[in-house]
Amino acid sequence: MVKVKNLYKRFGKLEVLKGIDLELKGGNVTAILGPNGSGKTTLIKSILGLVVPTSGEIYVKGENVRKNWNYRKYIGYMPQIAVFPENLTLKELINMLVDIRKEGYNPNMKEEIIEGFKLEKYMDKKLKTLSGGTKQKVSALITFMFDPEIYFLDEPTVGLDPISSSFLKDKIRHQVERGRLVVLTSHIMSEVEEIADNIVFLLEGRIYVTGAVAEVIQQSGEKNLERAIAKLMEKGYNA
Template identity: 55%
Template sequence: MIEITNLYKNFAKVEVLKGINLEIKKGGIFAILGPNGSGKTTLIKSILGMVIPRSGEIFINSTNIHNKWDYRKNINYLPQIANFPNNLSVIELIDMIKNLREKPTNDIELIELFALKPFLDKKLRNLSGGTRQKVNIVLAFMFDSEMLILDEPTTGLDPVSLIKLKKMIQLEKEKGKTIIITSHIMSFVEEIADEVVFLLDGNIYFKGTIAQLKSQTQQTNLELAIAGILTENNV
């Protein structure tokens, strides 16, 4: 369970998070939505400890994460842009992460699932965007952790891989895991998210289920609901 209280963050003069209070319950798929620059990634990175908040506290399983690192043992993270050390090969990267985390993995299955075998000995700099994202997904899913944080997981994926990804997310959910997702693909969110939080300008504009959001905006379609909010707020 994640509990965020009064979270503020600014980069130089730009306030990105303006007092976020949020509770994410254990289990289920939780989507963080919002327009570009609304603070989604900053929020995620704050939870991961990559961004240090100006003020406010984040508790994960009732422990304040400030200056802690071992709570990340139970978090798998899929970064938004699949930037990897360029002069490593795919297998070296996977081995390195395995070595660093020292947890049991199912990387072989995942490599097979995404047909990455021919790419294993290739340097990461020589891979296409889609393939890099697949590697990214393997790295994020290969450990058995309580919590998964996926920042734009669908970027660059072909339809077949997208289906595989969705299946994997569902599977993880069934295992009782907490999955936090950000995405711009509303159909994808609508399909898998149990609960959404909508960030606008560093504040939480809405939090609840998709059905609640639809009824609040009186729209039948999530995409239109979001668009409605945005135009209403002149974004």
């Protein structure tokens, strides 16, 4: 669904991405991991069209994304920190977004998310009055209710209580079972180990390791993903 070929990105003299080659297929959850400054945010924003690469190509469902915004209709993006128009109510925000985007809107999905997150009582409340955790639920609602084929989820469970976190993870797995591609970032390795099928580990702008979660753990000789990633980082920095 997403293919990245020889991708470079420079910000002035700083080279952030250094020849990324990557193919992401539907029907799985891929976690893009790496320490701060590794390039993972720049990679994701390049795919989303929020950053223009210095060179290289990106394809989404076979469409080259360069100077092409049409492909975004296939994508749902849940940022780590969402910013909403504060004076709108949740109901007004939903209606506005449905009116703007229209394509892909799935009212049944919307109702499932509202019910699962227990958002009914917030529908007539101003967005500025909502807590951080509730805003995170709203961000998930907006992402899922347009039923995209590709999801980019940045730290999706941050601020969620255990019940809401479990509900969101179940929705993610359900989308994967429908053949969707889910790409996520998270600093919670136990969460990645729980829901991700594959990982792409970036280090200093390059793909250092990629593969199935179970294989990466096994090859590291460690007992869980957190320890495996720590070993990868230590090895990479000492190389």
